[in-house]
Amino acid sequence: MSETFTVKAEAREQVGKGAARHLRRNKMVPAVIYGDKQPPLSIAIPYKETFLKLHAGGFKTTIMTIDVGGKQIRVLPKDYQLDPVKDFLIHVDFLRVSSRTVVAVEIPVHFENEEAAPGIKVQGGMLNIAHHSVAVHCPAESIPEAFTVDLTGMEIGAAIHASDLKLPKGVTLDDEHDFVVATIVPPMAEELDEIEEAPETEVTAQGDETAESDEK
Secondary structure, X not given: OOOOEEEEEEEOOOOOHXXXXXXXXOOEEEEEEXXXXXXXXXXXXXXXXXXXXHHOOOHHHOOEEEEEOOEEEEEEEEEEEEOOOOOOEXXXXXXXXXXXXXXXEEEEEEEEOHHHOHHHHOOOXXXXXXXXXXXXXXXXXXXXXXXEEEOOOXXXXXXXXXXXXXXXXXXXXXXXXXXXXXXXXXXXXXXXXXXXXXXXXXXXXXXXXXXXXXXX
């Protein structure tokens, strides 16, 4: 699970576009906390700190503690909005969580030891990734940081399925089908063509030179 962190927030009494613009001018981001059978709570959080956490990775799989007027609320970021033109953060949605909360999240898949895969290192194949992340259901307090796949010994044609992922206790895949996460595929046809055509190009060039000599 990713390391948690605490953010100090302010309760918002006014909502709407005008109030949101006022917050952004003061380097704050409008946000809302919902869930756990409680009324939604409108808050404002620091822009810079939140923006940096967002781009550090794992934002939507990291439990946060939001301090609102001294009250500690544990939350999971569920969604955020960026300005479509300027790409700055304009709103964040948070879900209240507890030890009983089960959440649906996307967990990234990492691949290691490509140099120890004969299909890549020796046979010239490529790792073709079909899913860079997989959707799972898991306890909010036990969200995996990532799934790691060891490619050691894999040759061309090898396939990594969802069932090959090592799921921690309490974590289940959202998709019941045993889908393919990645495969090791042969070199691209264009690369093979270049290798095969190289000698023919040299013969053609020599033939052209002979033809020119005969004409003289």
